[in-house]
Amino acid sequence: MTTAITSAGELAAYIRQTVQEAPITDMHTHLYAPEFGNHLLWGIDELLTYHYLVAEAFRWTDTDEPYEQFWTLSKSEQADFIWKKLFLAHTPLSEAASGVLQVLHTMGLDVGSRDLNAYRRQWADRSPQQQIDAVFRLAGVQEVVMTNDPFDPAERALWLNGHGKEDTRFHAALRVDPLLNNWEEAVLALLQMGYQVETAWTEQTIKETQRFLREWVLRMDALYLAVSMPGDFRYPAADHRTRMIDDVMIPICQELDIPFALMIGVRRQVNPELKLAGDMSMLSDVSSVESLCRKYPQQKFLVTMLARENQHELAVLARKFRNLMVFGCWWFLNIASIIEEMTALRIELLGTSVIPQHSDARILEQLIYKWGHSREIIAEILIEKYSKLQRVGWTATREEIKRDVDDLFSRNFWRFLGKSR
Ligand code: HDL
Ligand code: ZN
Numbered sequence: 001m002t003t004a005i006t007s008a009g010e011l012a013a014y015i016r017q018t019v020q021e022a023p024i025t026d027m028h029t030h031l032y033a034p035e036f037g038n039h040l041l042w043g044i045d046e047l048l049t050y051h052y053l054v055a056e057a058f059r060w061t062d063t064d065e066p067y068e069q070f071w072t073l074s075k076s077e078q079a080d081f082i083w084k085k086l087f088l089a090h091t092p093l094s095e096a097a098s099g100v101l102q103v104l105h106t107m108g109l110d111v112g113s114r115d116l117n118a119y120r121r122q123w124a125d126r127s128p129q130q131q132i133d134a135v136f137r138l139a140g141v142q143e144v145v146m147t148n149d150p151f152d153p154a155e156r157a158l159w160l161n162g163h164g165k166e167d168t169r170f171h172a173a174l175r176v177d178p179l180l181n182n183w184e185e186a187v188l189a190l191l192q193m194g195y196q197v198e199t200a201w202t203e204q205t206i207k208e209t210q211r212f213l214r215e216w217v218l219r220m221d222a223l224y225l226a227v228s229m230p231g232d233f234r235y236p237a238a239d240h241r242t243r244m245i246d247d248v249m250i251p252i253c254q255e256l257d258i259p260f261a262l263m264i265g266v267r268r269q270v271n272p273e274l275k276l277a278g279d280m281s282m283l284s285d286v287s288s289v290e291s292l293c294r295k296y297p298q299q300k301f302l303v304t305m306l307a308r309e310n311q312h313e314l315a316v317l318a319r320k321f322r323n324l325m326v327f328g329c330w331w332f333l334n335i336a337s338i339i340e341e342m343t344a345l346r347i348e349l350l351g352t353s354v355i356p357q358h359s360d361a362r363i364l365e366q367l368i369y370k371w372g373h374s375r376e377i378i379a380e381i382l383i384e385k386y387s388k389l390q391r392v393g394w395t396a397t398r399e400e401i402k403r404d405v406d407d408l409f410s411r412n413f414w415r416f417l418g419k420s421r
Helices: 009-023 033-037 042-047 051-058 074-087 096-106 116-124 128-139 153-160 177-181 183-192 202-220 240-256 271-280 286-295 306-319 336-350 364-393 398-417
Strands: 024-026 143-146 224-231 259-262 299-307 324-326
Touching: 009 128, 009 202, 009 364, 009 398, 024 096, 024 364, 024 398, 033 128, 033 153, 042 074, 042 096, 042 116, 051 271, 074 096, 096 364, 116 153, 116 286, 128 143, 128 153, 128 364, 143 202, 177 224, 177 240, 177 271, 183 202, 202 240, 224 240, 240 259, 259 286, 286 299, 286 306, 299 306, 306 336, 336 364
Parallel strands: 024 143, 224 259, 259 299, 299 324
Antiparallel strands: none
């Protein structure tokens, strides 16, 4: 029995409810399953010392205040500093600051108390597992994809000791930036791991780097291969990146039938004093992605770009290549005004054949506000689009709306992987 919705008010209400209840697969995060120990960041002090807030807090320090003063503080002292700067001395209006309050509110805490120590006491008797269950429920997140780095000795050891796949809500993605962005350093690490490579691009180096990727994709059961690159990435080019992509990464992605995720447009460490908060965005070259999609029509590419100015051209490119799936409002784009702009243009150009959002969460509780704000914004855009159809006599049924929403928040990702959900 189809249940078409004829009234505008009913349509809006049903879309809001369906988006609110949609189970989410968060396809790019920096979260870790409990067996990764303190790789998983959670709790109010981690929320307050999120690198986005560190950058914002430093804006309220005098230019003669050494950055080091902050970095020598303990985690809770850093959190106190940020709480004072961004929440008490100034109103927490920014996306990242207001997000912390959204988390506290959703967890049922008394936000109005402004009592940081009272908030801290709320976390005192929680275990990571309990908090993961609570946050996934509150955020409506079903599964997340981690960012797994075999070049991190601590994480590498966990995987080699058989950890990593106990909690099935956490999936792996194999992240290998050094192979593309810092080959000399990668060679030293690969040699230490027992791969017979050298800086020179020899047949053996190619084979051994392929073996590295193959072994780690299989060990992690990685859903995709991921790299981030600066905006000056050009393909094809007579350079190391093109050789690594053509000779190693594409062949392995094809052999193992996994997508290649490209996150392009970051300029790392423009201010190293800020550490993790020191990265910047820059324009990227969409035609390089075009060249990749055309040269490898069988290879699936998940692509997100960091500059707002690239978004329209990237969405138009996705109209040309079915092996290109644009995803997320990445990093500095994950703010209400730009999520709205990007989601509207993507739906206007691509319909529902996109992955509109990922959280990029680094701290567990961020799932609550990052998905909270995205659901609200995406729902309003969908209401406008479905209402336009209704006005000309096309009444989407409840089943069709639910199908479309589930595609956007989960199924498009799994379908692109070639795995049903
Ligand atoms: O490279 C990436 O995956 C980025 O998402 C960075 O981790 C960035 O620092 C970040 O946390 N963005 O949200
Ligand atoms: Zn990320």
